[in-house]
Amino acid sequence: MKDDVELTREDRVANLKGMGCARKRVEDARFTQGKGNYIDDINLPGMLHGDFVRSPYAHAKVLSINTEAAMALDGVIAVLTAKDLEPLSLHWMPTLAGDKQMVLADGKVLFQGQEVAFVVATDRYIAADAVELVEVEYEDLPVITDPFEALKSDIVLREDLAGQTSGAHGPRKHHNHIFTWEVGDEEATNQVMDEAEVVAEETMYYHRTHPCPLETCGSVASMDKVNGKLTVYGTFQAPHVVRTVASLLSGIEEHNIRVISPDIGGGFGNKVGVYPGYVCSIVASIVTGVPVKWVEDRMENLMSTAFARDYWMKGRISATKDGKITGLHCHVTADHGAFDACADPTKFPAGFMSVCTGSYDIPVAYLGVDGVYTNKAPGGVSYRCSFRVTEAVYFIERMIEVLAIELNMDAAELRRINFIGKDQFPYQSALGWEYDSGDYHTAWDKALKAVDYEGLRREQSERVTAFKQGETRSLMGIGLAFFTEIVGAGPVKNCDILGMGMFDSCEIRIHPTGSAIARLGTISQGQGHATTFAQILASEIGIPADSITIEEGDTDTAPYGLGTYGSRSTPVAGAATAMAGRKIRAKAQMIAAYLLEVHDDDVEFDVDRFVVKGAPERFKTMAEVAYAAYNQAIPGIEPGLEAVSYYDPPNMTYPFGAYVCVMDIDVDTGVPTIRRFYALDDCGTRINPMVIEGQIHGGLTEALAVALGQEIAYDDMGNVKTGTLMDFFLPTAWEVPNYETDHTVTPSPHHPIGAKGVGESPHVGGVPCFSNAVMDAFRAFGLRHSNMPHDHWRIWQTAQDLGLHK
């Protein structure tokens, strides 16, 4: 199949639509035409609907559950309670964090919205009616929603753990204490602080929030009793892990379980965890022998499945008089709610919080984290970030600002003089990470120049003067953030989830006519894997991306992988894709050499073909090689052209970026207006600039939400105050600005294609940037710190406290 018209090399590269190309997405056709296949679109013959009876109390004894009236309702098939699950040992389940969680209330409830009974009926309306008919008698208990109070209280929240002085992560200091996790050298850090010329201290609360993807969580379980096969469809960010857990819990052999993640309507961390609804739909299907669907509504989603953050962070940072940082001390009180259902790699109970030294060369540091139980929903997950990196970056980017205030220094300059230098990479951080690559000064200078930073500061001080003279009621804030992320978990030696090493995988089959299918252990939730992974492969094997199908999410066909979260798809599965592609290329090269009747070493790969060295007119295209692989007997070479790669990354990747936000604040209403937002990202090698830009816009918007109003708030009784989209802030097109995006490219030295991952960077860097902008507006009036979320009321309150109202 020689090309009819001789194409230039450039044309051949363009035809591939490989790496670096702003290729349009292949997923879009079905989504724009309403033909997506999301969990609630799955409708199996005879399918029943499950719905939960949930606790109205945050802490109560369950005295009795009467299901008679519910069972009597026409169309109700079953009502499951903990008693029904107990014989199967499924009334409790293990959490990803080494704790256990009630599937259905076992004698007591520990948070509002907790699952108490599971009703199964022939349609969702009957199920909802039956939920109302289940009579539960509660005896309410004192409620604790504050982690500091929890650590002092005599009230035992988790009676099931009574007497256990040690948990999954070491000793427990109190009956409501979960773990202490320490990194770094506290003694040395304290000594540096004692001797320092300047020490700045601050306590900040990173409020509880929720990833809130537009699609809620759900599952459809189908037990085929004839063949002994269980199929589970669900909103799973890690389908293979779900299969393994389902097998361990149910006793059904893993080969008899098939887990399928269909199209997922956004995840952002919400769909990493294992939830009681999944377990109940499976049990209900096993009990009834027909498929059972469970899909939570929005209120259930906000109240029960996952939360993020809820970290009380206390910091001390020391420096010389001229601003060189000498040490960092951080202590976190982490509110994990009723069960420790954190989704972190096993050895990291506070995720990668220890990347909190940020982008700065800090010689000595210490981090201590205490996990605590309260009467709030269990979690927490990483909301669009790699395991608590958002918390870490927020912490250090606030400490830098506070130190700048203490030193009376410009915060941009303070960052610059403390950045890790380009020649210091690979850089060993004081808290044990090896940063792979970076060029922070270049990125920072580019960002400051792009926004005319000095001009902005001049304008700001003019505004302050005008304000003081009564000429304006508006202040101007300049938000700065420089972040370093740590993504792509992770080396198997350090990172596992429930014992599964965090590698990832890709399997490729080349078809005889020169097209291909590749299957991966990850699962897209909107990131566009079907588009971008085909681009990686196109560049590696010379088959056009348009001729490559990418398939994910079916555990019967995809190789084992640990799923998509923590920006790990490109760093890990992307690497596996490149490596599997290289295996294909190696075999193809031998076939090409045979066809060209030369030695293997005498051919070389060039874009889409193998060329005889020194004789470019003699070549075989990849398509010709593929055909030969299936139709010709080649001595010493097996027929076919397939490869699989399991990739265990040698290190994580460290994307970074420089963000600037310019904000005007109406002092009298507390309304902030974002005038400008500039985002420079360095995610290493760029696979698809269009997709990258889309990820940045989305992540920044989620950051805006968290910084400026989004919160899961509780009252003292443990009632969720923000359980609907009326109270839980999701920005609309009206509140969101246009963003300016920019980039530098510092490839990862250890990744096969140098890519670092990007989906979460804008969230990680965006939150401190928006938040710093708000606080910077008030710096001239003496504000040091105020907690997020900076909604209109809190901003107004800040102005009020500073005496800025007439």
Place this chain on the structure above:
Amino acid sequence: MPEKLHIKLNVNGKSEEFLAEPRELLIHTLRERLRVTGPHIGCDSSHCGACTVTLNGKSVKSCTMFIGQANGAEITTIEGLGTPDALHVLQESFREHHGLQCGFCTPGMITRAAKLLEENPSPSEEEVRFGMAGNICRCTGYQNIVKSILAAASEMNAAKEAAE
């Protein structure tokens, strides 16, 4: 059990007739009864717009309308806007300008945007942002959605001019 209502609807040009409890929500009629699954459920409290359809010429959030209220209505969903061989300009434009990621909001977004451009064929960026504020997207940050809609508007206007 309350008495069932005799319902007649026209959905995407097709007549439908059935008996339903008055409390049945229009979104469930569409998705479960008629298997028109383009419109999605994101909140069931009228906030997210994932369930947006056009009903008697108006954008309506079908999660907050009882089937009894929709009796006799003419309804268009994303499935009725274009066909695989003849896509609506907005369907092309969202793809061209990367106006979607997970796609969950997309049917509601495009259905609403189509109505918006009928009401106002040459909107400013501000008018698009305001006119789309009933539809939430968690993935895109809206920038490319706005771009997609503005591009579709110019394309539709250019096509109209050419035809005149």
